[in-house]
Amino acid sequence: MATAGIAASPRVGFETLPASALAGGAICLFWLAVALAAPWVAPYDPIAQDLNATLLPPFGAHLLGTDNFGRDILSRIIWGTRIDLQMGAFGVLFPFVIGTTIGAASGYAGGLVDTLLMRLLDVTMSFPFFVLIIAIVATLGPGLISFYIALAQFLVIKHADFVLAARSLGYSHARIALRHILPNAIMPAVVFSMSDAVIDILLGSSLSYLGLGIQPPTAEWGLMIAEGQGFIASAWWIAFFPGLAIVLLATGFSLLADGFAERFGIRD
Amino acid sequence: MHRFRFVLYRPVQLIPVLLGISLVTFVLVHLIPGDPARILLGVRGTKAAIAAIHHQFGLDRPLAVQYLYFLYNLSQGEFGRSIIYKVPVLTVVGGRIAPTAFLLAYAVLLSTVLSGLLASLAAANRGRTLDQAVRLFSTIGLGLPAFWLGIVLIMLFSIRLGWFPVSGYGEDFADHLWHLFLPALTLAAALSPVLTRNLRASLISESTADYVIAARAKGLPRQVIFFHHVFRNSLIPTVNLLGVNVGWLIGGTVVVESVFSVPGMGQLMVASIFARDYLVVQAVTLVLALGVVLTNFLVDIVTVALDPRIA
Numbered sequence: 001m002a003t004a005g006i007a008a009s010p011r012v013g014f015e016t017l018p019a020s021a022l023a024g025g026a027i028c029l030f031w032l033a034v035a036l037a038a039p040w041v042a043p044y045d046p047i048a049q050d051l052n053a054t055l056l057p058p059f060g061a062h063l064l065g066t067d068n069f070g071r072d073i074l075s076r077i078i079w080g081t082r083i084d085l086q087m088g089a090f091g092v093l094f095p096f097v098i099g100t101t102i103g104a105a106s107g108y109a110g111g112l113v114d115t116l117l118m119r120l121l122d123v124t125m126s127f128p129f130f131v132l133i134i135a136i137v138a139t140l141g142p143g144l145i146s147f148y149i150a151l152a153q154f155l156v157i158k159h160a161d162f163v164l165a166a167r168s169l170g171y172s173h174a175r176i177a178l179r180h181i182l183p184n185a186i187m188p189a190v191v192f193s194m195s196d197a198v199i200d201i202l203l204g205s206s207l208s209y210l211g212l213g214i215q216p217p218t219a220e221w222g223l224m225i226a227e228g229q230g231f232i233a234s235a236w237w238i239a240f241f242p243g244l245a246i247v248l249l250a251t252g253f254s255l256l257a258d259g260f261a262e263r264f265g266i267r268d
Numbered sequence: 269m270h271r272f273r274f275v276l277y278r279p280v281q282l283i284p285v286l287l288g289i290s291l292v293t294f295v296l297v298h299l300i301p302g303d304p305a306r307i308l309l310g311v312r313g314t315k316a317a318i319a320a321i322h323h324q325f326g327l328d329r330p331l332a333v334q335y336l337y338f339l340y341n342l343s344q345g346e347f348g349r350s351i352i353y354k355v356p357v358l359t360v361v362g363g364r365i366a367p368t369a370f371l372l373a374y375a376v377l378l379s380t381v382l383s384g385l386l387a388s389l390a391a392a393n394r395g396r397t398l399d400q401a402v403r404l405f406s407t408i409g410l411g412l413p414a415f416w417l418g419i420v421l422i423m424l425f426s427i428r429l430g431w432f433p434v435s436g437y438g439e440d441f442a443d444h445l446w447h448l449f450l451p452a453l454t455l456a457a458a459l460s461p462v463l464t465r466n467l468r469a470s471l472i473s474e475s476t477a478d479y480v481i482a483a484r485a486k487g488l489p490r491q492v493i494f495f496h497h498v499f500r501n502s503l504i505p506t507v508n509l510l511g512v513n514v515g516w517l518i519g520g521t522v523v524v525e526s527v528f529s530v531p532g533m534g535q536l537m538v539a540s541i542f543a544r545d546y547l548v549v550q551a552v553t554l555v556l557a558l559g560v561v562l563t564n565f566l567v568d569i570v571t572v573a574l575d576p577r578i579a
Contacts, residue, residue: 020407131515131518131519131522131537131552131553131556131557132292132553132557134519134522134537134538134541135292135293135296135549135550135553136296137541195410198410198411201411202411202413202414205413205415206413206414206415206523209413209415209523210522210523210526210538211538211542212538212541222413222415225413225415225416225419226415228419229419229527232419232422232423232427233423233427236423239416239419240420240423242416243413243416243417243419243420246411246413246416247408247411247412247413247416249411250410250411250412250413251407251408251410251411253411254407254408254410254411255407258407
C-alpha cells in the first residue's frame with residue numbers, strides 16, 4: 001500500500017518542476033487545446049460518410065486515411081479527444097473529492113469510525129475492479145460511461161491512497177490542517193489522481209472497444225480501434241492511429257504524475 | 269513452521285470479502301430490468317401463473333431472505349441454468365477456467381522475466397542512458413491499451429510475419445504455449461511497467477544495504493551477492509505488488525481474450541453480456557473475484573516463504 005510522503009516544501013513551486021512534469025503538462029495541454037478547438041481544426045465532419053472515399057491510405061488528401069465508411073480518421077481522432085479526455089477527468093474528479101472528504105472526516109473522527117473505514121478499504125481493495133465495472137455495465141446497459149468509471153473507482157476505492165493521504169488532515173485543528181497539512185496531503189492525492197486518469201482512459205476506451213461503452217457512430221478512440229480490427233490485414237491505419245492517440249494522452253498524464261511525484265518526494 | 273500459521277486463520281478474514289463480492293453480484297442481477305417470471309413464461313403467463321412462479325422461486329420474499337437463499341444455493345454449487353447453453357451455469361463456466369488460468373500464469377511468467385531483466389539492467393546502469401530508456405519504456409507502457417497492443421502484435425507477428433496464430437487456444441500443452449504467446453505478451457506488457465519500476469527501486473535500495481557491504485567485505489563473489497541476497501530481498505515488495513495487481517490483470521484478460529478469441533472466462537463474460545445470459549455473467553464475476561482473493565492469499569504465503577521476518 002502506498003504511503004504519502006512529506007512534501008519538500010508546502011508551497012507549489014512550478015519553476016522547480018522536473019522536465020518530465022513539463023513535458024507531461026505540455027502533452028496534456030495540447031490535447032486539451034485539440035478538444036476545445038475540435039470544430040475549427042478538424043478538416044472533415046467526423047461522422048459524415050463518403051462512399052467514394054472508403055479505405056483511403058494515409059498521407060493523401062486525408063492525412064491519416066479513411067475508414068470503411070469513408071470517414072476521415074484524423075477528424076474522428078480530433079473529435080474523439082473530447083470524449084476520452086472527459087472520461088479521464090470525470091473518472092478522477094468524483095473519487096478525488098469524495099475519497100479526500102471521507103479520508104479527512106475519518107481521520108478527524110478517529111476511533112471506531114476510523115477503524116471501520118480502514119477495514120472497509122481492506123475489503124474493497126480485493127475486488128476485481130475491471131470485472132466489476134463490466135458487470136455493472138452489463139446490468140445497467142452502456143451509456144453513462146464516465147459515471148460508471150467514477151462509480152467503479154469509488155466502489156472499489158482503488159484510491160485507498162487518496163483516503164489515506166487525506167486522513168492525516170483530520171488529526172489536528174482547522175488552521176494547522178489548512179495551512180500545513182493540506183498542502184502536504186493534497187499533492188500525493190493529485191499524483192494518484194494523475195495515475196488514475198491513465199487507468200480511467202484505458203478503462204473507458206477498453207469498454208468502448210468491447211462494445212459496452214460509447215456507441216457508434218460517435219467518434220471515440222477505443223471504438224475506432226474496434227471498428228478497424230476487421231481491416232488490419234488491408235487497412236491498418238483505421239485501428240493504428242487512434243491507439244497512438246490513447247498512448248500519447250496517457251503518457252502525458254503518466255509524465256505529469258511522475259514529475260509531481262519527483263518534485264514533491266512522493267514514493268509509490 | 270509456526271510462521272505459516274496465518275494459512276489457518278487468514279481464510280476467516282476472507283469471509284467478509286467473499287460476502288461483499290456475493291452481495292454485489294446478487295444486487296447486480298436484481299438491478300436488471302424485467303421480471304424473471306414473465307421472461308420464463310413469455311406473453312402467455314397469467315397473473316396466477318406469475319404469482320406461482322414468484323412463490324416457487326421465493327421472489328415474493330423480502331430481498332434479505334432472497335439473498336440468504338442465494339448464499340445457500342452458492343454453497344451447494346447451484347448457480348442456475350444458462351439460457352443460451354441450456355445447461356447448468358457452472359458447467360459452462362467450468363469449461364472456460366483452464367484457458368484463462370493458463371493465460372494468466374503465462375502472462376505472470378513472461379512479465380516476471382521481462383521485469384527482472386529490465387529492472388536489473390536499469391539498476392546496474394543507474395542514471396545512465398539504459399536506465400533512462402527503461403524508465404521511458406515503463407512510463408509509456410503504463411498507458412498502452414492492451415486491446416490496441418494486441419491488434420498491433422497480430423498485425424506484425426501473425427499477418428505480416430506469420431509466426432503466430434491470429435486466435436484460438438490450441439490442442440496440447442505446446443500448442444497452448446504457441447497460441448497464447450501473443451495474448452500473454454500483451455498482458456505482460458501491461459503489467460511489466462509497474463513491476464519494473466518497483467523492482468528497480470528496491471534493487472537500488474537493497475544494494476546499498478549494510479549486509480551487502482558486509483558480504484562484499486567477506487569477499488563473496490558479486491553474482492552470489494546479487495542473486496542470493498539483493499535480488500531475493502528485492503523480490504518481496506514486487507511479489508506483493510503483483511498480488512495487488514491481480515485484479516487489474518484479470519480485467520485485462522477479459523479484453524485480451526476478446527482480441528485474440530481465446531475461449532476463456534473473459535470472452536464468455538463479454539459474449540454472455542450481449543446474449544443477456546445474466547446468470548453466466550454473475551457466475552463469471554463470482555469465479556473471477558474468488559480467483560483474485562485466492563491469488564492474494566497465495567501471494568501472502570509466497571511473501572512469508574521469501575522473508576521469514578514477515579507474518
